Amino acid sequence: MIPDQRIHDLNQSLLDNHQFQLNYVTDLLGRRQIDAQDVIRQIVDFQVAIPSWALGTGGTRFGRYPAGGEPRSLEEKIEDVGLLHKLNGSSNSISLHIPWDIPQDIAALEQLLREQKLVIDSVNSNTFQDQKDQPYSYKFGSLLNTEEAIRQQAIQHNIDCIGYGKQLGAKTLTVWLADGSNFPGQQHFRQAYQRTADSLASIYEAMPSDWTMLIEYKPYEPHFYSMVIPDWGTSYALCQATGKNAQVLVDLGHHLPNTNIEQIVARLLHFGRLGGFHFNGSSYGDDDLTTGSSKPFQLFLIFNELVDGKLDQLVNNPAVAYMIDASHNTKDPLEDLLQSVDNILTTYAKALIVDRATLREAQQNNDVVKAEETLRDAFLTDVRPLVAEAYRQSGGALQPIAAYRAERVREQLIQRRGKLSVSTGL
Numbered sequence: 001m002i003p004d005q006r007i008h009d010l011n012q013s014l015l016d017n018h019q020f021q022l023n024y025v026t027d028l029l030g031r032r033q034i035d036a037q038d039v040i041r042q043i044v045d046f047q048v049a050i051p052s053w054a055l056g057t058g059g060t061r062f063g064r065y066p067a068g069g070e071p072r073s074l075e076e077k078i079e080d081v082g083l084l085h086k087l088n089g090s091s092n093s094i095s096l097h098i099p100w101d102i103p104q105d106i107a108a109l110e111q112l113l114r115e116q117k118l119v120i121d122s123v124n125s126n127t128f129q130d131q132k133d134q135p136y137s138y139k140f141g142s143l144l145n146t147e148e149a150i151r152q153q154a155i156q157h158n159i160d161c162i163g164y165g166k167q168l169g170a171k172t173l174t175v176w177l178a179d180g181s182n183f184p185g186q187q188h189f190r191q192a193y194q195r196t197a198d199s200l201a202s203i204y205e206a207m208p209s210d211w212t213m214l215i216e217y218k219p220y221e222p223h224f225y226s227m228v229i230p231d232w233g234t235s236y237a238l239c240q241a242t243g244k245n246a247q248v249l250v251d252l253g254h255h256l257p258n259t260n261i262e263q264i265v266a267r268l269l270h271f272g273r274l275g276g277f278h279f280n281g282s283s284y285g286d287d288d289l290t291t292g293s294s295k296p297f298q299l300f301l302i303f304n305e306l307v308d309g310k311l312d313q314l315v316n317n318p319a320v321a322y323m324i325d326a327s328h329n330t331k332d333p334l335e336d337l338l339q340s341v342d343n344i345l346t347t348y349a350k351a352l353i354v355d356r357a358t359l360r361e362a363q364q365n366n367d368v369v370k371a372e373e374t375l376r377d378a379f380l381t382d383v384r385p386l387v388a389e390a391y392r393q394s395g396g397a398l399q400p401i402a403a404y405r406a407e408r409v410r411e412q413l414i415q416r417r418g419k420l421s422v423s424t425g426l
C-alpha cells in the first residue's frame, strides 16, 4: 500500500537529524565497549507476531467503537500485517485465531503471504465461547468438562486447528483455556485438573513431532473462583506431564497485580520450558493495552532475563515465540501495534546493552546498589536511534507511526472497506 519510494522519501527528510542522534549513541556505547551495529543487527532479527484478532477494535465488555476500515476477511488481515511489516520490518508473522480466521483458499493465502513477506507462526484454538453450529456447549468447561462428549468436541477442535495450521506452515498450537468455576464446590479441583491433563495429552498425541504446544495460564476471568490453569506452576506441571514439545506461554496481563513476572521468566528459562510470550500492557489484570505503556521498567526487567538467558550456555531453552496479544479500544489498532512493537524493540535494545560482567560481579559481591545502578544505567539510555536505524536497514520507516499518518492509511482503508466494517474478534 505504501510504495518503497515514498518510505525512502519520508526517511530522507529525517535522515540528517537521525544520523546526528545515531552517531551520538554509537559513540556513547563505543565508550562502554559495546558495538552499536551489533545491537542494531539483533534488533533487525527480532520479530514479533501480530495476532489476527488485534487488527480491529474490540476489547471492552461494554461496547465497541469501530475505527473504520477494519479488515473484513483473513486476506485483509494479512494485508494489514503486511503493512505493519513494511513500516517496521519487525512483524513478519501472524498468529491465527480459529474459528475467527479459518483459512479457505489455501493456495491464494500462501501467495498473499509470500507477497507480503509473512508467515503464519501459530494457530490459537478457541473453546471459550460456543460456535453456532457446535453440538455441545462449553458453559461448564471444555477440556475439563465432566461430560466426555464435550471434552471430545474440544479435543477435536484443537486437532482441527493443527490441521489448518499444517496447511499454512504453522508449527505452534496455542491453548488458552477459559475453563474454571465461579463458586466454591462447583468443581472437584483434582479431577478437573486430571481431565484437563488427559485432554491435552490427546491433543499432543495428534500433533506433528516438530510442532510446539504452548499452554497459557491466567489467574481469573472469565471465571472468578477458580481457573483450571491459574498460574505458571500449573502450566509447567501440565507441560511436564504432556511431553517435551509442550511449553509454557507467558501472557504479561495474566498475573495478579504486583507479580514478579521477570522471576517467572527466569524460572521457566532455567527449566527449559519457556515457549512463548504474549505481549501487552496491564495495570490491573488482563487489560490488553499497548505493551510497555504504563510499566516500562517491568518490561525492561523481563527482557533483561530473556537476554541473560540467551547468553547463558547453561540455559537449554528452545527459541521463544514472541507474539502480541492485545486489543484496542481508544487507539487506531494499527498505530497501537506499531507503538507496541516499538516499545518491545526499544526495551529489548536496552536489555542488550546491560553491562553483564559488571552486573555479575556486583551480584557475586552482594553489592546491591551497584547491581541496581547497572540495570538503571542501561534502562535510562536512550536507544531509540538504534531502533530507528534497524527499521531503516530493514527497508522500513525511520518513524513508522509518522509515516502511517503521512500516508493517511486509515482514511484509505475506510475508503476501501467502509466506515462500518468490523473485524472478527472479541
Ligand SMILES: [Mn+2]
Residues within 6 Å of the ligand: 176, 216, 251, 278, 325
Ligand atoms: Mn494471551
